[in-house]
Amino acid sequence: xxxxxxxxxxxxxxxxxxxxxxxxxxxxxxxxxxxxxxxxxxxxxxxxxxxxxxxxxxxxxxxxxxxxxxxxxxxxxxxxxxxxxxxxxxxxxxxxxxxxxxxxxxxxxxxxxxxxxxxxxxxxxxxxxxxxxxxxxxxxxxxxxxxxxxxxxxxxxxxxxxxxxxxxxxxxxxxxxxxxxxxxxxxxxxxxxxxxxxxxxxxxxxxxxxxxxxxxxxxxxxxxxxxxxxxxxxxxxxxxxxxxxxxxxxxxxxxxxxxxxxxxxxxxxxxxxxxxxxxxxxxxxxxxxxxxxxxxxxxxxxxxxxxxxxxxxxxxxxxxxxxxxxxxxxxxxxxxxxxxxxxxxxxxxxxxxxxxxxxxxxxxxxxxxxxxxxxxxxxxxxxxxxxxxxxxxxxxxxxxxxxxxxxxxxxxxxxxxxxxxxxxxxxxxxxxxxxxxxxxxxxxxxxxxxxx
Numbered sequence: 294x295x296x297x298x299x300x301x302x303x304x305x306x307x308x309x310x311x312x313x314x315x316x317x318x319x320x321x322x323x324x325x326x327x328x329x330x331x332x333x334x335x336x337x338x339x340x341x342x343x344x345x346x347x348x349x350x351x352x353x354x355x356x357x358x359x360x361x362x363x364x365x366x367x368x369x370x371x372x373x374x375x376x377x378x379x380x381x382x383x384x385x386x387x388x389x390x391x392x393x394x395x396x397x398x399x400x401x402x403x404x405x406x407x408x409x410x411x412x413x414x415x416x417x418x419x420x421x422x423x424x425x426x427x428x429x430x431x432x433x434x435x436x437x438x439x440x441x442x443x444x445x446x447x448x449x450x451x452x453x454x455x456x457x458x459x460x461x462x463x464x465x466x467x468x469x470x471x472x473x474x475x476x477x478x479x480x481x482x483x484x485x486x487x488x489x490x491x492x493x494x495x496x497x498x499x500x501x502x503x504x505x506x507x508x509x510x511x512x513x514x515x516x517x518x519x520x521x522x523x524x525x526x527x528x529x530x531x532x533x534x535x536x537x538x539x540x541x542x543x544x545x546x547x548x549x550x551x552x553x554x555x556x557x558x559x560x561x562x563x564x565x566x567x568x569x570x571x572x573x574x575x576x577x578x579x580x581x582x583x584x585x586x587x588x589x590x591x592x593x594x595x596x597x598x599x600x601x602x603x604x605x606x607x608x609x610x611x612x613x614x615x616x617x618x619x620x621x622x623x624x625x626x627x628x629x630x631x632x633x634x635x636x637x638x639x640x641x642x643x644x645x646x647x648x649x650x651x652x653x654x655x656x657x658x659x660x661x662x663x664x665x666x667x668x669x670x671x672x673x674x675x676x677x678x679x680x681x682x683x684x685x686x687x688x689x690x691x692x693x694x695x696x697x698x699x700x701x702x703x704x705x706x707x708x709x710x711x712x713x714x715x716x717x718x719x720x721x722x723x724x725x726x727x728x729x730x731x732x733x734x735x736x737x738x739x740x741x742x743x744x745x
Contacts, residue, residue, distance in 0.1 A: 297491055299534040300491065312340060317344050317345060319347055327419070338356065340359065341356050348415055351414055351537075357592060368492065380610075389530065395522035397576055399579045400581075401576045407455045408455075409452070410451055422553065425451040429586040430539070433484045433486055436473075439504075450551050456571060458549055466503055471568065474545065482542050483543050484540050484541070487536055487538070492514040494596060495514060496511040498599075527541065527574075536582050541570050541573045548567060550564050554588075594621070605647045612643060616632055616643075617633060626654065628658075629660060632660075636716070637716060655707045658672055658710045659711055684711075685712070690705075690706050
């Protein structure tokens, strides 16, 4: 199946297959919507489409990428070969295709009538959040000098009127773009894209080089040039087939209090001085959907985790040729690497390459090919039955990982765990098999009448 070129195509296919759960009951965007989302993510983990959100005429779609298989499906790739293929395509950027007529500009609002507190769903996610936030917005901006496009995920607080507050700063590429514009005393023209094509979603989460054009990387990942159109009020190109675009500029020399916000670490970012985004236009499809992501939820961890897995794959594959897969179960500050071990050095080499290959990674576990890296219980089983603590645990002290200012010192030091069996003892560590298990259908065996 080819990649989906629009977010809407993916949602419609999931609707036809019965994966999307519809909510017709009126839902309060302040906490209630998130409470329903949380229960869904802890249960069947299906996408949710809220068709009646109080205070807005725009339906809200969430949890679209609740499963890793959906990531692969959206890019037209086999899940078993997802990372290798993403890495091979990343360097093959495709030039964008410019169009003059764009679905995302079917409705255009410009000028003094804009009010982000009225024109967009006002979703307040966590108990102590400092207001409504855009959490599924991809900020798109051209470099002030080269014109190369950056795309990145940034939380945006809806301050009201034509103003948002945005978390962005170097070393993030968009933060560097703004710093360069600000050094020249200029605002940075920028657009916030909601309901972006899947290729752009993963390009925005990836760690491609600073010089790369991420709109072109998105085209490579979807296997076809990204369709873009010029914004109505700023010199920025945006995906023509997105759901909603907020046009504007990040203001030079201005910072305002933003927060608190319940972020993906499951704690709160305190109130901080952050950038101000001045809105100049809002454009959208006539029947636009508003994509919302719960920070740290299953969808967020897949959107963030798969590009991290791909980045680690690039580093580890230089040392270990037979990687089965890489997972980030539980959280994205660690990873599990499943390898077909050919010699005793490979587990340690994989571990060290992964610890140094991505700055956030502070815990790495290496397991054999018969261990499912996505199953946390299976990984714990491998640690408890195959790791030799005296020689299989490596600690790298004081090396920083997650560098958020207020918690930086908690994230110092890294740990690697070799949970692979010694090659000379592989026969002794062969796992049990249960013939016929895969073919069993419990409904063929269990009585339909529970009382009989």
